[in-house]
Amino acid sequence: MQADLDRTDLQLLRALQDNARLTSGELAQMAHLSQSPCWRRVKKLEDDGVIGGYHAGLNRRALGFGVLAFVMVGIDHQTEISSRAFEDAVCAIPEVVMFHGISGPADFILVVVAKDLDAYSDLLQRKLHRLPGVRHVQTHFSLQEFKGQLGGLPVPVA
Template identity: 35%
Template sequence: MDETDRRIVRALQENGRLSNQHLSEAVNLSPSPCLRRVRNLERSGVIRGYAAIVDQEAYGLPVTVFLQVRLEVHSQENVDAFEAAVQRIDEIMECYLMAGNRDYLLRVVVASLADYEDFIRRRIHKIPGIASLDSSFAFGTVKRSQVLPG
């Protein structure tokens, strides 16, 4: 990726609905080479797709919880079972494999504290092999960006 590709990616991260004409103007390219670069970025996997960014509170899911999970045993079977279960749970927006005293960090969104309790009891507690859970509730969002640096 060169600097022009980075400008294209940044412009599309800021507004994924830019027409090729507007994008080419924003990055100082003519439309054909701009479109060719976008297609190359898509083919190479740099651009994986396009999506609407939805306000979770306006959507009805105002509660964000960061859930730290520690597994009992780190066998491949336990890890695979946990990660497969996470993939099937819609309330889990992100899951990161962590270094340190916790194995995973999950970002969970729900409508209320009662819904979070239900989520823990009915969804998380059913996953075998979990040793401990630690929940941290977000009071608000200071910064959230979809635009990568550089």
């Protein structure tokens, strides 16, 4: 369900998405509000689920993850029980940083990080191929990153 957002809400969202470390005073000044009304608006955006959290964008390479892979996975059957077992097993793998059910020839896409190709090969053989119900796995490696992580969402200008 889409939230009913006015111009000030959108301005606050753009500002927070660009820099979530803004103080409430800085944010209020940018939105031309006093601090209390600004805080109430941000709190409402949080309560309504428009703001899902505040995160630090980490550099995977600086943390030693030189490989970024998009892994397409097809599973045998998609019953509720088998899908739940697969989902739980995937969510338990720390190297899987994104996980989505998708349409098309594969059932799921996993975004995976690894130290290097040897580490990815080990992860593939020891974990990914052994996931419950896996029928096939196809890996696509990122060769060049143009827009990292999820990037910013396009917040409309009201």
